Amino acid sequence: MSQDSVSPNARSRISELRQQIDDHNYRYYALDEPSIPDAEYDRLLNELRTLEQQHPELITADSPTQRVGTAPLDSFVSVRHEMPMLSLDNAFSDEDLTAFDQRLKDRLKITGDIEYACEPKLDGIAISILYEQGKLVRAATRGDGTNGEDITDNVRTIRSVPLQLRGSDYPERLEVRGEIYMPSEGFAALNKRAAEAGDKVFVNPRNAAAGSLRQLDSRITATRPLELCAYSVGVHQGMALPARHTDILHLLKQWGFKINREMIAARSIAECIDYHQQLGEKRASLAYDIDGVVFKVNDIATQEQLGFVSRAPRWAIAFKFPAQEEMTELQAVEFQVGRTGTITPVARLTPVFVGGVTVSNATLHNRDEIARLDARVGDTVIVRRAGDVIPQIVGVVAERRPANAAPIEFPSRCPICDSPAVQVPGEAAIRCEGGLICPAQRKEAIIHFASRKAMDVDGLGDKLVEQLVDKELIKTVADLFTLTAEQVAELERMGPKSAENLIAALEKSKQVSFERFIYALGIREVGEATARNLADYFGTLQALSEADEEALQQVDDIGPVVARFVRDFFIEPDNLAIIQKLRELGVHWPEKTPQAADDTNDQPLAGQTCVLTGTLEAMTRDEAGEKLRALGAKVAGSVSKKTAFVVAGPGAGSKLAKAEQLGVEVLDEAGLMALLQQHGIS
Numbered sequence: 001m002s003q004d005s006v007s008p009n010a011r012s013r014i015s016e017l018r019q020q021i022d023d024h025n026y027r028y029y030a031l032d033e034p035s036i037p038d039a040e041y042d043r044l045l046n047e048l049r050t051l052e053q054q055h056p057e058l059i060t061a062d063s064p065t066q067r068v069g070t071a072p073l074d075s076f077v078s079v080r081h082e083m084p085m086l087s088l089d090n091a092f093s094d095e096d097l098t099a100f101d102q103r104l105k106d107r108l109k110i111t112g113d114i115e116y117a118c119e120p121k122l123d124g125i126a127i128s129i130l131y132e133q134g135k136l137v138r139a140a141t142r143g144d145g146t147n148g149e150d151i152t153d154n155v156r157t158i159r160s161v162p163l164q165l166r167g168s169d170y171p172e173r174l175e176v177r178g179e180i181y182m183p184s185e186g187f188a189a190l191n192k193r194a195a196e197a198g199d200k201v202f203v204n205p206r207n208a209a210a211g212s213l214r215q216l217d218s219r220i221t222a223t224r225p226l227e228l229c230a231y232s233v234g235v236h237q238g239m240a241l242p243a244r245h246t247d248i249l250h251l252l253k254q255w256g257f258k259i260n261r262e263m264i265a266a267r268s269i270a271e272c273i274d275y276h277q278q279l280g281e282k283r284a285s286l287a288y289d290i291d292g293v294v295f296k297v298n299d300i301a302t303q304e305q306l307g308f309v310s311r312a313p314r315w316a317i318a319f320k321f322p323a324q325e326e327m328t329e330l331q332a333v334e335f336q337v338g339r340t341g342t343i344t345p346v347a348r349l350t351p352v353f354v355g356g357v358t359v360s361n362a363t364l365h366n367r368d369e370i371a372r373l374d375a376r377v378g379d380t381v382i383v384r385r386a387g388d389v390i391p392q393i394v395g396v397v398a399e400r401r402p403a404n405a406a407p408i409e410f411p412s413r414c415p416i417c418d419s420p421a422v423q424v425p426g427e428a429a430i431r432c433e434g435g436l437i438c439p440a441q442r443k444e445a446i447i448h449f450a451s452r453k454a455m456d457v458d459g460l461g462d463k464l465v466e467q468l469v470d471k472e473l474i475k476t477v478a479d480l481f482t483l484t485a486e487q488v489a490e491l492e493r494m495g496p497k498s499a500e501n502l503i504a505a506l507e508k509s510k511q512v513s514f515e516r517f518i519y520a521l522g523i524r525e526v527g528e529a530t531a532r533n534l535a536d537y538f539g540t541l542q543a544l545s546e547a548d549e550e551a552l553q554q555v556d557d558i559g560p561v562v563a564r565f566v567r568d569f570f571i572e573p574d575n576l577a578i579i580q581k582l583r584e585l586g587v588h589w590p591e592k593t594p595q596a597a598d599d600t601n602d603q604p605l606a607g608q609t610c611v612l613t614g615t616l617e618a619m620t621r622d623e624a625g626e627k628l629r630a631l632g633a634k635v636a637g638s639v640s641k642k643t644a645f646v647v648a649g650p651g652a653g654s655k656l657a658k659a660e661q662l663g664v665e666v667l668d669e670a671g672l673m674a675l676l677q678q679h680g681i682s
């Protein structure tokens with residue numbers, strides 16, 4: 001079919017669809033204001049794809065359907081940058097930053113403040129993208145700053161990269177520079193898919209972005225969740241640009257690029273120091289990795305006046321945050337036995353300062369994880385700690401493996417009680433079969449029983465439980481309540497006074513709530529929330545202990561697996577004997593009206609699930625949770641689309657980010673107080 005024979009309808013519909021899809025992309029990426037659901041977007045794209053299949057002669061390189069990649073290359077072609085791509089000098093302290101500012105003032109012979117653009121420093125791959133007459137013609141890596149590699153096919157697959165600039169008023173030639181990176185969520189999803197498929201996972205989002213851009217087959221790059229954030233202009237011809245860097249970036253946004261929403265113009269270096277501090281606090285809640293802040297003199301004429309030294313501009317500086325990843329040595333692997341018998345390999349590391357704390361242990365999770373990492377004792381490993389997340393070993397530095405590195409042997413017997421350690425069918429974990437014969441499990445069960453959210457026995461810490469079990473003063477949790485002050489006073493680091501205090505604390509803990517008691521029993525997979533649901537539903541111990549699996553599954557959030565664990569617990573005679581003894585020794589709680597018998601619920605927040613994160617000032621998170629529950633709300637540990645609202649205090653991290661991303665309502669502490677007061681709780 002020749003172009004002329006194409007129906008005007010198809011031609012105009014194709015053009016209309018392209019326009020709509022480009023607009024949606026622009027709103028989604030550049031403006032950060034998604035306008036339609038993903039399904040609707042996909043529908044438009046599919047319609048366009050179908051029409052283009054029917055009229056292949058109408059396909060153009062800048063059609064949004066052309067982001068799927070093309071035939072693989074044999075190798076990347078080298079590209080010489082018309083303007084070198086510079087690197088940045090680093091500052092490591094507020095003093096370094098002040099000195100930098102002073103150097104510039106001296107050189108410029110000025111005394112007034114300098115205005116700076118402040119931008120997060122994204123941890124990705126620097127890139128140059130050239131547009132001619134508004135069309136993307138070439139994209140290249142930074143390389144050594146002078147020569148990079150042509151990765152145009154790969155970059156064209158990234159949806160936040162405009163294939164055609166928006167509007168009609170742009171330079172004839174325009175080189176946009178920025179960072180290609182992989183947002184945290186996309187990275188996690190990519191690694192999950194890779195792990196499930198048995199493929200190698202990426203150590204961090206930066207490596208994943210680099211690996212994805214290095215593909216000779218752009219169809220692979222097209223499947224990777226990459227994004228571009230623009231942060232400067234290189235070559236530009238045919239149009240004057242604004243006088244300030246931040247205004248240039250706003251213009252880039254109008255042309256269709258995503259720029260960083262955290263970018264600001266600061267009036268002085270003192271404001272830059274504040275910005276660095278504030279962004280550091282926000283770092284863990286951002287949807288992408290950053291490794292610092294970049295400060296750039298905002299006035300372009302002043303930038304030109306200052307010029308460069310060797311490969312770095314005089315007018316910019318990067319102020320790094322503490323590293324989130326460091327290398328250290330894996331000295332040994334020990335096996336810890338948990339409360340339910342799970343045997344977990346724990347890495348003992350040469351202590352290393354990472355993500356703001358000194359890390360000397362990290363969990364290796366299970367056998368599969370060790371196999372995946374191919375970790376051996378003596379290896380140099382990469383430890384990552386991002387924000388409030390527990391330290392992880394994310395990779396092994398293969399080149400540094402010593403000749404005598406020893407494979408990690410899994411025990412076939414429990415390292416504590418020597419009972420057989422068995423692989424649980426369908427699980428990666430191995431488990432000690434010793435049950436409560438195993439002192440490790442016994443200790444963990446008792447520590448859990450006494451913990452703050454369970455029986456809350458003040459002063460009964462891990463070390464004390466260890467001594468009590470080792471000296472055979474107690475075997476089960478019930479034995480705690482037969483201890484005498486004299487027995488306790490004999491223990492290390494105890495005296496008559498602290499012994500009396502412990503006995504008093506034990507006495508006090510006997511008065512408990514039903515839900516805390518259930519939680520304290522340490523039934524597998526029964527955390528606080530499940531314990532609360534069980535308590536609400538059954539109301540009495542009698543009803544709970546007699547419930548069969550079918551009845552248990554009537555309870556919110558309880559599926560067949562947890563129902564089975566609960567049932568197994570209550571048919572075990574030893575467990576029933578311990579519960580019986582606890583009650584005889586005075587452990588008691590007010591009985592509740594079971595929900596099973598009460599289906600009227602007129603509490604104001606009934607049916608709403610909320611999440612608490614960060615720190616609160618007027619009360620603890622637990623107290624806030626109790627108040628919200630008193631109004632009928634459920635308090636959950638993670639944010640989902642079903643979350644009604646999130647209460648976020650200072651230091652809120654990934655949960656806040658998730659809420660913002662899902663558009664879930666977020667209350668600060670004042671908002672929470674207002675809500676409580678509205679319902680008569682203060």
Ligand code: 9MJ
Nearest residue numbers: 086119120121122179231294
């Ligand atoms: C990053 N990595 O986010 C620059 N960068 O500017 C920002 N890098 C940069 N700017 C000049 N925001 C050279 C590098």
